[in-house]
Amino acid sequence: MHNLLVGIQVICAIVILVSILMQPSKMDGFNFFSGGGETFYSHNKSKTRESRLARVTVLSSVLFAVVVIMQNLPKFIQ
Incomplete structure (x- = not known):
């Protein structure tokens, strides 16, 4: 059982790392003056x-x- 949980943990860790690295950055240059207008993608985020x-x-x-x-x-139970 312990080996199965370790395997699941390793797979989850790899999935977390890959999914974080594939996400685009939230800061696309320091646009302090742009205001963040409404776009098509902001309405269909899901x-x-x-x-x-x-x-x-x-x-x-x-x-x-x-x-x-x-x-x-x-x-913790012991």
């Missing part, structure tokens, strides 16, 4: 690649945390 990567990052992070808790749970 269907973009950015939102899918963010969702994958959050889900794999939650799974990673659950696996870590499951691995350490027997230590």
Whole structure:
């Protein structure tokens, strides 16, 4: 059981790293004066690649945390 949890943890860690590295940066130059206008993509955020990567990052992070808790749970019960 321990080996299975370690394997899942390693896979989750790799997925987290790849999904974070694939996300575009939020700062595209220091545009203090642009104002951030409304665009087509800002209205349809749920269907973009950015939102899918963010969702994958959050889900794999939650799974990673659950696996870590499951691995350490027997230590807390004793």
